[in-house]
Amino acid sequence: MVGIQRRVAIVTGGSRGIGRAAAERLAHDGQAVVIAYAGNDVEAKAAVEAIQARGGSAIAVKADVADEAAVAHLFDTAETTYGGVDVVVNAAGVMVLSPVAEIALDALDRMHRTNIRGTFVVNQQAARRVRDGGAVINFSTSVTRLALPTYAAYAASKAAVEAISLVLAKELRGRDITVNAVAPGPTATALFLDGKDEATIERMAKMNPLERLGTPADIAEVVSFLAGPARWINGQTLYANGGAA
Template sequence: MTGNESRVAIVTGGSRGIGRAVAERLAADGQSVVIVYAGNEAEAGKAVAAIEAAGGNAAAVRADVADETAVRAAFDLAEQRYGGVDVVVNAAGVMPLAPIAELDLDELDRVHRTNIRGTFVVDQQAARRIRPGGAIINFSTSVTRLNLPTYAAYAASKAAVEAISPILAKELRGRDITVNAVAPGPTATALFLDGKDEATVERMSKMNPMERLGRPEDIAEVVSSLAGPARWINGQTIYVNGGAA
């Protein structure tokens, strides 16, 4: 890849929330972005339109991140349209909340499929196809440290992501590819806010000494660094939570 060619990023879960903020930030950084979305075509279209309106390049493709055939097709699209893949961001995730004693085990299986298998499948394609100088950024959560009740299934799935990431970093030895995980704290997205009353949101916003919820843009800033200039950070989990944990 010459210096004149744009880097190319694939962002799963890129149609809404933190994923969309990441997609927009990487596009603003000059990267061509392929947004992978699970089912909301309208939101994916809005994300692509916002990037293009700001002068960036973007495309969207529907894929279940746990389906290796669909994920392979998303990588194919990125290579065919933009010439290759340099950055992969795994922002897709689901977060059903319930005490361990009450969680429907079908929900546990859904969390496992999307958050663990999905990350693994996307990382597998990234490991095979990403270009030298590239970066893989997985998503964990600060709940792995905060140990909040009702978050057991979600935190367990993200602890698996934290295990996968540094192992993949070592497996890619010699290829100039970094692999890190980003672990947000409470962040003002639909994924976090849905189902919480105002008192709960207020209490959780005070968990960090900054005394506010994170913004998707706060997380995107860290991903932007890991996706570009921060080449000496590798095999790490970066907690992005304003000091909550």
């Protein structure tokens, strides 16, 4: 009897925050996971060991998502180690907050390099290599809808992610590959919490009717849904924000 082929997921930004929660959830779902990380070897090792301690299979690969050679190597490693790629979760991202009148343009360029070019490079390899029946999951933000002050540059970069996702979903016609974006609201990660005082955090937690911040596990649940059973959701942006309007 031939066994069912195990699905294989690449998770960029998978060593911390939402990316790590997504990697751990996909491993819990039975997928082999390749964690791509930018530079912190200690965090990447800890993420892999956490998955392995629960009986899952994972490796870590250092890769700059905006570097096409590094991303090609990432996919090569996934294919060599596990035989292919079925799911790509592109959670790597950079966020710098500043009013439009004051933002340093090098910070704008840095965000666009990771958030736009990085998404494009990862999705380019995904379009070439993800096996039929797979899923590509990119990360946007609810701020594209909430339009909060100081978020213009970040929201602009994530609006581009949504455009890439929708177009790629149509370009992969006939292959049974879904492409969607997840748009978290305020979520209790280091990326969100850094630089915010308690009053700001409390105010943002009250923006949704559930009156709390999201958790990485909340967002990982959406990723798990899109990576597996959600075969009829395609070319969409899912707002995972507790109902913030």
